[in-house]
Amino acid sequence: MVVTQLSTRPRxxxxxxxxxxxxxxxxxxxxxxxxxxxxxxxGISLDIAPGETICVIGPSGxxxxxxxxxxxxxxxxxSGSVELDGSVLGGPNRSVAIVFQDYGKALxxxxxxxxxxxxxxxxxxxxxxxxxxxxxxxxxKIGLGRHADKYPAEMSGGMQQRLQIxxxxxxxxxxxxxxxxxxALDAMTRQALQDEVLGLVATTGATMVFVTxxxxxxxxxxxxIICLQPxxxxxxxxxxxxxxxxxxxLLTRENPEFLRLRRELYDLIKDDHQ
Amino acid sequence: MKHFSLRKLFLGCGALALFxxxxxxxTDAKLVSPIFFPGPERTYAALVKGLSGGAMLSQTLxxxxxxxxxxxxxxxxxxxxxxxxxxxxxxxxFIAPTLELLRPLPAxxxxxxxxxxxxxxxxxxxxxxxxxALWPMLLAxxxxxxxxxxxxxxxxxLLGLSxxxxxxxxxxxxxxxxxxxxxxxxLTISLILAVVGEMLASRQGLGQSILAASRSFRSPDLxxxxxxxxxxxxxxxxxxxFAERRLLxxxxxxx
Numbered sequence: 404m405v406v407t408q409l410s411t412r413p414r415x416x417x418x419x420x421x422x423x424x425x426x427x428x429x430x431x432x433x434x435x436x437x438x439x440x441x442x443x444x445x446g447i448s449l450d451i452a453p454g455e456t457i458c459v460i461g462p463s464g465x466x467x468x469x470x471x472x473x474x475x476x477x478x479x480x481x482s483g484s485v486e487l488d489g490s491v492l493g494g495p496n497r498s499v500a501i502v503f504q505d506y507g508k509a510l511x512x513x514x515x516x517x518x519x520x521x522x523x524x525x526x527x528x529x530x531x532x533x534x535x536x537x538x539x540x541x542x543x544k545i546g547l548g549r550h551a552d553k554y555p556a557e558m559s560g561g562m563q564q565r566l567q568i569x570x571x572x573x574x575x576x577x578x579x580x581x582x583x584x585x586x587a588l589d590a591m592t593r594q595a596l597q598d599e600v601l602g603l604v605a606t607t608g609a610t611m612v613f614v615t616x617x618x619x620x621x622x623x624x625x626x627x628i629i630c631l632q633p634x635x636x637x638x639x640x641x642x643x644x645x646x647x648x649x650x651x652x653l654l655t656r657e658n659p660e661f662l663r664l665r666r667e668l669y670d671l672i673k674d675d676h677q
Numbered sequence: 678m679k680h681f682s683l684r685k686l687f688l689g690c691g692a693l694a695l696f697x698x699x700x701x702x703x704t705d706a707k708l709v710s711p712i713f714f715p716g717p718e719r720t721y722a723a724l725v726k727g728l729s730g731g732a733m734l735s736q737t738l739x740x741x742x743x744x745x746x747x748x749x750x751x752x753x754x755x756x757x758x759x760x761x762x763x764x765x766x767x768x769x770x771f772i773a774p775t776l777e778l779l780r781p782l783p784a785x786x787x788x789x790x791x792x793x794x795x796x797x798x799x800x801x802x803x804x805x806x807x808x809x810a811l812w813p814m815l816l817a818x819x820x821x822x823x824x825x826x827x828x829x830x831x832x833x834x835l836l837g838l839s840x841x842x843x844x845x846x847x848x849x850x851x852x853x854x855x856x857x858x859x860x861x862x863x864l865t866i867s868l869i870l871a872v873v874g875e876m877l878a879s880r881q882g883l884g885q886s887i888l889a890a891s892r893s894f895r896s897p898d899l900x901x902x903x904x905x906x907x908x909x910x911x912x913x914x915x916x917x918x919f920a921e922r923r924l925l926x927x928x929x930x931x932x
Binding site: 475476477494495496497499500501503505508509511512513514522523525526527554556574 | 751826828829831832834835836837838839842847850851853917925926927928
């Protein structure tokens with residue numbers, strides 16, 4: 404990763420970060436993050452409403468993943484704050500779940516699919532009988548009902564990523580963070596999972612922040628798209644996606660608005676790469 | 678699958694048969710005096726006699742018991758200390774140099790010290806076995822904990838697992854392949870030290886009986902004892918491999 408050092412003050416609050424109506428689920432306020440003299444994130448402010456789906460795109464090295472890790476409480480901002488429902492997020496919190504891209508590392512290889520989901524329930528002290536019921540329900544929801552007794556090594560990449568999502572859902576999170584979750588999957592699996600995640604988010608009412616490098620994925624999933632710019636990472640532009648829900652892999656992607664957004668985002672990203 | 682393992686078994690027995698044949702040829706040609714080097718038939722006769730009516734059966738049980746007790750002690754202490762040291766990076770940095778100093782010490786060199794404290798007793802032998810055999814388990818646990826996938830620590834923090842849950846549900850299972858391999862190593866060391874301990878402290882068992890047989894030129898008994906020791910090692914190692922395969926089923930499965 405090439406990150407050049409920047410001595411000028413970060414320009415923050417760029418882009419229009421108007422909060423959605425009502426109280427924000429997540430409030431990112433003037434957040435910066437530096438490692439030593441190297442600034443990774445330079446002043447990001449953003450309000451995310453409950454139930455909203457935010458997609459984050461940007462060139463590599465723009466701090467997408469770092470931003471997500473801060474929202475998960477895995478990284479501490481150097482200055483500024485991240486608030487969840489009005490209180491400062493001091494560290495990892497059960498209300499915030501994250502799906503990592505490298506499902507192979509995030510799952511417990513010695514536990515079956517059911518065991519992996521159960522871990523989330525064991526963590527919050529859920530009694531045994533209830534645990535079984537919820538585990539079964541979560542696996543059904545994500546289409547792994549018949550594979551409860553399989554070990555991760557016996558599953559395809561798509562199934563393993565489903566499993567990770569099921570474990571996150573068992574956490575009953577208010578916020579679901581996704582770090583390029585489908586980046587390693589083939590196109591068909593990817594589209595199927597996009598629709599399933601949209602369905603789950605719609606039924607649970609969870610707020611989602613979805614990092615991706617795939618522009619079409621961002622448009623297809625998001626209510627708003629945050630375009631980050633690198634060196635240091637900051638909000639370049641926020642694009643509203645006014646496409647009807649529920650979305651459809653064919654109709655939505657053929658919609659003129661979808662195509663217009665794709666061109667707009669493409670130009671934005673291209674400029675950053677030059 | 679079944680077919681394949683049968684073939685392997687057959688091959689393994691073939692090598693053993695060749696070895697026994699060579700042994701017989703050497704002794705029949707009287708290359709070494711029969712007083713010191715009995716043939717397979719005489720060894721077998723001594724084995725049958727010793728195990729059916731003689732003292733050899735009870736001596737074998739003594740040695741096996743000693744080996745198992747020492748090994749269990751070593752395993753519990755080794756894994757327990759390993760967990761204590763493994764959970765914290767600071768503890769690792771603190772204790773690692775001392776461990777490196779103690780580890781290469783031959784356990785037999787500890788015997789005089791153990792004798793000074795515990796006398797010529799069964800407990801003394803147990804302590805020596807435990808000291809000598811705990812190292813593989815200790816180091817495997819420490820290394821297993823250190824080698825745990827960092828992503829899993831993040832997962833545990835996000836799910837809100839307690840420290841005890843992280844140890845019990847994440848770190849120990851992820852270190853399990855290394856720990857199980859070390860248990861097999863530890864069992865071999867336990868057998869060696871059980872025999873050495875019996876010889877030096879003259880406790881009941883195969884070690885002492887082998888020594889006595891050698892001193893009174895009963896070489897068939899001596900060789901019978903060695904054959905039994907070999908068998909104990911083989912059976913122990915096989916049982917542990919079997920347990921290992923059962924416990925690590927998740928590693929063997931693949932698409």
